[in-house]
Amino acid sequence: MDSAACMGQAIQSKFIVQWEDGRFTVESGKDAESFKKEFIEPKLNDIRQVEFDRRIQVESTKVSTSATVSDSWGLSMIKANSAYTQGIYGEGVKVAVVDAYVDVSHPQLANRIAINTGEIPNNGIDDDGNGVVDDYYGASFVSVPSSTTIPSPHGSHVAGIIAADSNYGPVKGVAPRAKIIPAQFIANDGGGSLGDAILALQYAAKRGAKIINASWGGAPCVASLRNAFKVLESQGILVIVASGNDARDIDVYPEFPASFNLSNQITVAASDFTDFMTSWSNSGFKFVHVAAPGEQILSTVPGASSMYMDGTSMAAPFVSGTAALLWSAKPTATAQQIKAAIEQSVDVTSGHEFKVKTRGRINIQKALQVLGQLVP
Ligand SMILES: [Ca+2]
Ligand SMILES: [Ca+2]
Incomplete structure (x- = not known):
């Protein structure tokens, strides 16, 4: 020990x-x-x-008071439309949201949840024998007490950025036909435990997630968590991690899981609508790979509602949605090929390079082209 x-x-x-x-x-x-x-x-x-x-305390929620830009500025910035015009929507790809509570009854999320068809809901029995009782939509591994019963908006917001269905509200998901696997370990007050996080990651893998979105950090002790990420690497699962919101260089002051730098991991910084790094995003030329939109992001929250939020927690699901689009275009690609396509296709603008490994912000149009070359 x-x-x-x-x-x-x-x-x-x-x-x-x-x-x-x-x-x-x-x-x-x-x-x-x-x-x-x-x-x-x-x-x-x-x-x-x-x-x-x-005990770990995950990233705090940053709520934006008002939006001064288009509600879908992020999608425009990363050229998501170029995928939709080619008929690419993320069909058939499961993305796990290992996070706080996800509101599976939200009208923009309800038909985007990956149903566990082997499980009969609410009968108190683990029908499919996967170790979790009644995980029809997803599962919660929260074992720590919370100071509030009001659901955190964080998990639902992340899920909506990835896959919200714009037929039922104002939020447009990056990969609107991908399916979400909710795997909760963050309590309503933002607290959690390392063990619960690992159980949620393991559950996501067992449910068939190709991509796991990890919009959290702050693990103080990392041997088990790193080993859990290594297992995901061996299973061919891509993990998208938020770099954190402390305006820190995580090459110098590592933050976990953001600084693991595994072959199946993309760590994401937050860009703003002027295409500069946000003032609060963590950075790092080694451990942070790309930037993605993370300021004034409109997405789904509990109560059939939507809200603007800021954070690398919002930037990471832009990359998870992008990966889902790419994987639906090339289902035989490996996690490493999806990562390479995203890294090699970023937009680098002279005068405001990002302080990340690739210097740039993701671009779906170019990523699809690069993936076509990597996976003919
Ligand atoms: Ca089960
Ligand atoms: Ca059951």
């Missing part, structure tokens, strides 16, 4: 266990000593790693 390297608040009675087959579970015990004796030692041959579960 590598507690010395971990500065976050340990949950003394919960332990993240990675098994030799790669799976993770979160187990309870009285304390570290008794957990070691009663749980770990008898199963030592099957266990790869154990660490304390920890």
